[in-house]
Amino acid sequence: MDTAVRSGRTARPRRSWFERTFITPRAARITAPVLFLAAWQLIAPMIPSAILPMPAEVAEAMWEQLRDGTLVEAFSVSLLRLAIGFSMALVVGSVVGLAMGLSPRIEAMLHDFVVVGLTFPYLIWGLLVAMWFGYGWIGPVLVVFIAGLPYVILNMSEGVHDVSKELRDMAAAYEVPRDRELRHLVIPSLSPFFFASLRYGLANGWKGLILAEVFASTSGAGWHITSMRDYGDFAGVVGFAIYFALFSIVVERLVFGRLSRRVFRWRPSLAREMAEPPELTI
């Protein structure tokens, strides 16, 4: 995202040392969190301290969570649930999505349900699975499945629509063998959609999971942060929230950024777009 103001101003006034060092995009990425911390430090004492913990207290709580292993344990339980639920969503969603892409009848039948599935709040799913299955693994895993499914279905069916009709006709006319057609035509044009379904499905599965864990389990990251709040450990809650934020930045920046650049080496423009932050739900 190079958004340097590309206006035609060529003769700029010389910038001072201060401006050259601190008013640059690179510095801004550090200035922003530093300013945030400073504001927090200043504002926190004005609000009753039991409610808004000071940065130092939060740092201590974060260190404690890291040291005694609660952080690693909570996240690893959640990630395992995410993996199980989302693999199921990927399998079922791909089949249903391909069917919808290939047959307009099936699409007409299921389209509205996919739309409602996208809109249905995860909060409600979390409450329902809690009432149906109680505490445990079934509820959270099921919510991951439900949350990820519509994204996989939509992307896969769109992917099928996107395979160029002309190229497929041409492949048929030149009697290109089925496996080569699949390898060189269908899979390459499906792959961005598959990648998108991974990315959006996982992100939303994660959000659904965290909510479901609050109501339908006694382990995992979502349950952990809520229980700290119930015990009045406010520094712990804020610290854990920061871990959540760091986790999303790491996943977005390192995993998806790298991966999309690798997968779409042959389509550089797409790779850049895929590395951009997506629009996601709660």
Add this chain to the structure above:
Amino acid sequence: MATQDVEAAAPPVRIDTEGDGPAPERPRRRRYLLWRIAGYVLFIGAWALVSSLTEPYILPSPLEVLREMGEVVRRDDFWINVSATLRHLAIGFTIAFVLGTTIGIAMGRSAYWDAFFRDYVMLTLTTPGLVFALICVMIFGLLGIGPIVAIVLTSFPHITVNVVEGVRAIPRDLMDMASAYGVDRRTRIRHIVLPAIAPFLFTAIRYGFAIAWKITALTELFGQTDGVGIQIRVEFLFFDIAGVLAWAFFLVGFALVMERFVLQRLERRFFRWRPKAFA
């Protein structure tokens, strides 16, 4: 249609997955209307079948949920709670829109502000809403503005990302030409800038709204004395599945009606002048 316009500017993948608000729209094919109805019949049939096989409190039948919805509407506090939620939503979303648009314009125009806000925007898009709901309830719950702060914090980035795209879609060549011909600022904004970013603004509103109503219910559930969220919590604590489902359908119905009949209509009205070729 404005969404199509956005599609032209963005890669296919991004728009095709457009989350919970805007549904991918295809020409209504009457030919398949029967199949569509069949889908509904199958769904309701399956639901009724499962509910007849299980205990009634596990999965109430569709009819029971409908009856429950009628009952919920007749309750004294229904409108009190709904209006509390709508108030939170209206205030929070208005602030989020102003803030999101301002930051979006800044980010679209300057590399500095882009770098400044980018991490925060990305982080909010992917961090679970629960985290924001808990923190906002914790800090602002006593002041009664928890939901409003949560709405602002979580939905403004969705508005921002779209506004940024819009600012970048302003045609550079037209702006250059306008300045070469000495077109005044007001005319430039009215005839070049606004038409270019308007579709993105509409998308921004739809995305932001789709997030906002969910976070409202969530935050209310965790620490508010009025609002739809707290009602859902009460139903949950009483183990009333029909009640939870009734509220869920109200919420989803409200969101779909807003999306389909209010926002999309408005958008279509707004872009009537646009010739079909660009639509």
